[in-house]
Amino acid sequence: MKIRIKFAKYGCMKFIGHLDVMRFFQKAIRRANIDIKYSEGFSPHQIMSFAAPLGVGIESTGEYLDIEVDTMTSTEEMMNALNKAMVEGMKILSVTVLPDTVKNAMASVAAAKYQVSFDRKWIDDISGKLSAFYAREHIMVTKTTKKSVMELDLKPGIYELWADECPEGKKKAFTITMLVDASSSGNIKPMMVIEAFAEYCQIDLPIDNCQITRIDTYTNLGTEDGERKLVPLGEVGKA
Amino acid sequence: MERKLALSDEILMQVEKPARYIGNEVNSVIKNKEEMDIRFCMCFPDIYEIGMSHLGIQILYSMFNSWDDVWCERVYSPWIDLDRIMRSRQIPLFALESQEPVKNMDFLGITLQYEMCYTNILQILDLSQIPLLAKDRGEEDPIIIGGGPCSYNPEPIAAFFDLFYIGEGETQYRRLLDVYKENKKAGRTRQDFLEKASEIPGIYVPGFYEEEYHTDGTVKGRRKLYDKAPDRILKEIVTDITDTYYPLKPVVPFIQVTQDRVVLEIQRGCIRGCRFCQAGQIYRPVRERDVDVLKQYALEMLKNTGYEEISLSSLSSSDYSKLNELLDFLLEECKAKKINISLPSLRIDAFSLDVMSKVQDVKKSSLTFAPEAGSQRLRDVINKGLTEEVILEGAALAFEGGWTRVKLYFMLGLPTETEEDILGIGDLSNKIAAVFYETVPKEKRVNGRVQIVTSTSFFIPKPFTPFQWASMCTKEEFIEKAYQTKKGIMSQLNQKSIKYNWHEADVSVLEGILARGDRKLAKVIQTAYEKGCLFDSWSECFHNDIWLDCFASCNVNPDFYTVRERKDDEIFPWDFLDCGVEKEFLLREWKKAMREETSPNCRSKCQGCGARRFDTGVCIG
Numbered sequence: 016m017k018i019r020i021k022f023a024k025y026g027c028m029k030f031i032g033h034l035d036v037m038r039f040f041q042k043a044i045r046r047a048n049i050d051i052k053y054s055e056g057f058s059p060h061q062i063m064s065f066a067a068p069l070g071v072g073i074e075s076t077g078e079y080l081d082i083e084v085d086t087m088t089s090t091e092e093m094m095n096a097l098n099k100a101m102v103e104g105m106k107i108l109s110v111t112v113l114p115d116t117v118k119n120a121m122a123s124v125a126a127a128k129y130q131v132s133f134d135r136k137w138i139d140d141i142s143g144k145l146s147a148f149y150a151r152e153h154i155m156v157t158k159t160t161k162k163s164v165m166e167l168d169l170k171p172g173i174y175e176l177w178a179d180e181c182p183e184g185k186k187k188a189f190t191i192t193m194l195v196d197a198s199s200s201g202n203i204k205p206m207m208v209i210e211a212f213a214e215y216c217q218i219d220l221p222i223d224n225c226q227i228t229r230i231d232t233y234t235n236l237g238t239e240d241g242e243r244k245l246v247p248l249g250e251v252g253k254a
Numbered sequence: 255m256e257r258k259l260a261l262s263d264e265i266l267m268q269v270e271k272p273a274r275y276i277g278n279e280v281n282s283v284i285k286n287k288e289e290m291d292i293r294f295c296m297c298f299p300d301i302y303e304i305g306m307s308h309l310g311i312q313i314l315y316s317m318f319n320s321w322d323d324v325w326c327e328r329v330y331s332p333w334i335d336l337d338r339i340m341r342s343r344q345i346p347l348f349a350l351e352s353q354e355p356v357k358n359m360d361f362l363g364i365t366l367q368y369e370m371c372y373t374n375i376l377q378i379l380d381l382s383q384i385p386l387l388a389k390d391r392g393e394e395d396p397i398i399i400g401g402g403p404c405s406y407n408p409e410p411i412a413a414f415f416d417l418f419y420i421g422e423g424e425t426q427y428r429r430l431l432d433v434y435k436e437n438k439k440a441g442r443t444r445q446d447f448l449e450k451a452s453e454i455p456g457i458y459v460p461g462f463y464e465e466e467y468h469t470d471g472t473v474k475g476r477r478k479l480y481d482k483a484p485d486r487i488l489k490e491i492v493t494d495i496t497d498t499y500y501p502l503k504p505v506v507p508f509i510q511v512t513q514d515r516v517v518l519e520i521q522r523g524c525i526r527g528c529r530f531c532q533a534g535q536i537y538r539p540v541r542e543r544d545v546d547v548l549k550q551y552a553l554e555m556l557k558n559t560g561y562e563e564i565s566l567s568s569l570s571s572s573d574y575s576k577l578n579e580l581l582d583f584l585l586e587e588c589k590a591k592k593i594n595i596s597l598p599s600l601r602i603d604a605f606s607l608d609v610m611s612k613v614q615d616v617k618k619s620s621l622t623f624a625p626e627a628g629s630q631r632l633r634d635v636i637n638k639g640l641t642e643e644v645i646l647e648g649a650a651l652a653f654e655g656g657w658t659r660v661k662l663y664f665m666l667g668l669p670t671e672t673e674e675d676i677l678g679i680g681d682l683s684n685k686i687a688a689v690f691y692e693t694v695p696k697e698k699r700v701n702g703r704v705q706i707v708t709s710t711s712f713f714i715p716k717p718f719t720p721f722q723w724a725s726m727c728t729k730e731e732f733i734e735k736a737y738q739t740k741k742g743i744m745s746q747l748n749q750k751s752i753k754y755n756w757h758e759a760d761v762s763v764l765e766g767i768l769a770r771g772d773r774k775l776a777k778v779i780q781t782a783y784e785k786g787c788l789f790d791s792w793s794e795c796f797h798n799d800i801w802l803d804c805f806a807s808c809n810v811n812p813d814f815y816t817v818r819e820r821k822d823d824e825i826f827p828w829d830f831l832d833c834g835v836e837k838e839f840l841l842r843e844w845k846k847a848m849r850e851e852t853s854p855n856c857r858s859k860c861q862g863c864g865a866r867r868f869d870t871g872v873c874i875g
Binding site: 026027028030031032035038039041042043044045046048053057058059071072100102103104226 | 257259263266267272273276277278279280506508509510556557558559560561562591592594615
């Protein structure tokens with residue numbers, strides 16, 4: 016039986032890297048006494064697939080992992096047992112049974128929604144400027160990897176982009192929200208968009224006063240090239 | 255309620271492995287600080303991954319936190335990246351759980367597992383903004399308490415500590431904390447507390463004594479500065495090892511640490527009496543934990559941690575009398591739950607190979623033998639019971655079972671060692687390789703050939719061992735010996751199957767100085783720290799040249815502590831401590847070693863070491 020687990024990661028847990036989160040869940044599943052399936056072979060491992068690795072320092076309210084189990088009582092009980100095995104900063108948000116035909120979490124990822132919140136106003140008329148930035152035909156950035164430096168157009172991978180100004184006196188000054196490509200072939204990191212925007216505004220970006228949160232992770236139920244139909248991974252398989 | 259971290263996001267994002275500094279691990283303990291009488295911070299003065307692998311702290315952490323009036327937290331050495339930031343921004347070192355400054359605690363307990371952490375102790379104090387020297391501390395500063403194996407010669411670092419706890423922590427801590435609580439409630443001073451503490455068994459207050467020296471630099475005696483301080487301090491020991499604290503909910507780290515598994519301590523002490531080994535003497539007598547209790551602990555700890563591996567811990571697992579029963583049980587339980595069993599310190603015989611083949615992937619794992627010396631003569635000198643015959647038989651069985659990798663451990667520079675003994679290391683490595691080619695027919699050789707990894711460390715005489723009188727080699731002699739070993743291996747027929755590793759010589763010499771040091775060394779350690787020495791056990795951080803400069807500038811001759819052979823009646827800096835084993839026994843063993851005579855183990859015949867007085871364990875069983 017395939018199970019999809021949605022969880023949030025916040026507070027000090029944002030400093031725990033992806034591999035350590037995987038190790039954390041392997042142990043949590045044992046602590047929660049879940050009857051997880053193991054692979055065959057001499058050193059069997061739990062059958063587990065994470066949707067999309069989350070960068071260190073980023074919080075999330077929409078992380079997913081899929082597991083396979085041999086037996087279970089109910090999704091509610093599993094969720095309770097898992098939550099008892101969590102720590103502050105890790106919370107199970109939902110547990111759903113997946114139809115056998117659904118692709119695993121990792122293969123399903125098409126997009127992610129991020130919210131970047133700034134605790135200080137570093138630009139005036141954020142909404143207007145961001146709209147103008149997004150309205151351009153191309154949003155070219157230079158991507159430097161270990162092997163190469165290449166020009167990249169972000170525009171086709173940014174599906175939605177907007178800003179919200181927060182009321183005075185709040186911890187946050189304003190937020191920028193974006194829905195971007197998170198597939199393995201075209202993954203866009205939220206900071207790439209923010210940096211391109213800052214460059215467009217010709218302003219030095221105050222990186223140390225922002226917090227990125229992944230709001231949710233999406234799969235595409237439409238066609239690959241034609242019309243996208245982005246659905247949160249947690250909605251898949253629900254009646 | 256969310257905890258506020260001591261370090262800003264900006265700092266945590268720029269240091270390596272921020273998870274080292276955030277706490278919040280599964281089974282870490284958060285208490286309401288308003289309800290606490292005592293705040294205790296436990297420290298392992300090395301990085302998180304090393305410190306978190308230590309069983310002793312897990313035991314004390316769970317014991318302290320089982321008490322309603324105490325909150326015990328942890329702190330480890332910040333790695334050099336964070337060290338730099340904390341210094342430049344004057345951020346006080348903090349405990350992982352509360353993220354509050356260590357200087358606000360009542361106690362800072364530091365475990366002393368190896369000599370090369372001594373500069374790290376000063377880093378911890380310094381970053382905590384606590385005066386380095388005990389004599390400079392005031393009423394507001396925490397009480398700094400040391401414990402662990404190096405506290406069996408605490409003199410080189412005595413100036414930095416208010417107290418040392420000599421022996422096993424389970425027995426007297428409650429009393430110590432009660433004395434502290436009472437003292438605090440009555441509004442009495444730090445000095446009052448130290449005086450009261452010195453009357454507790456196992457507690458050593460270094461400030462109450464002065465070391466006096468002969469003109470040649472050896473110890474003449476000790477002068478007491480507080481009349482009621484005891485003349486000798488006997489180590490503390492748990493009499494009933496089954497009925498005591500055990501951490502059934504050990505803290506589970508997020509990041510991978512050195513010992514990343516459930517650790518089940520099956521016994522304490524060792525019956526073997528190898529003459530170089532300090533652990534074999536100071537943890538006497540051997541006490542076994544009840545096998546039924548161990549079975550229950552194993553299940554509970556696996557459940558509480560979610561670990562996928564369990565390791566049996568002891569100095570010599572094969573000597574645990576119910577090992578078969580315990581392993582059969584674990585095999586059965588772990589098979590269903592897909593849990594690995596790791597079995598360090600096992601004698602290689604048919605039984606252990608059978609067990610190992612059930613729990614390990616034979617093709618991937620390697621077997622370890624520790625003959626320690628290259629010849630039977632020298633193995634008799636060090637009282638290492640392992641014979642060549644036993645090693646070769648074990649190897650043959652292992653090769654038949656499918657193993658193709660063997661690790662061999664030896665020591666160089668042991669007392670009475672000759673060139674012949676050194677060449678014996680290559681010979682024995684070669685014979686083991688030959689056994690493989692004789693035992694395994696060509697068509698069955700999985701990887702084509704056998705892989706033998708021969709490693710040598712340099713012998714360092716330690717306090718409370720029969721070799722505490724021995725002279726230690728110089729760095730040049732060590733390097734020459736390693737060279738001879740290498741040459742010996744290279745001349746062997748199967749040399750292509752043998753890989754040779756050796757330990758660094760200069761760091762071994764420094765360890766030797768500190769191990770048998772006296773109070774004159776405190777100044778050298780402090781100077782070395784002030785000149786930038788830190789993480790001396792990490793080869794990339796070790797600066798031998800700075801240390802040598804510090805010895806020179808402090809007018810301390812390092813050779814005095816190492817190459818000098820001690821007279822039979824010399825008073826050692828650690829003689830005022832009583833580890834249960836008598837000096838007369840150690841001297842007897844030293845003489846026997848020189849005569850190349852072996853001694854039987856505790857179980858076959860009592861040698862009258864003195865540990866009988868504890869009236870427990872193998873001494874009465």
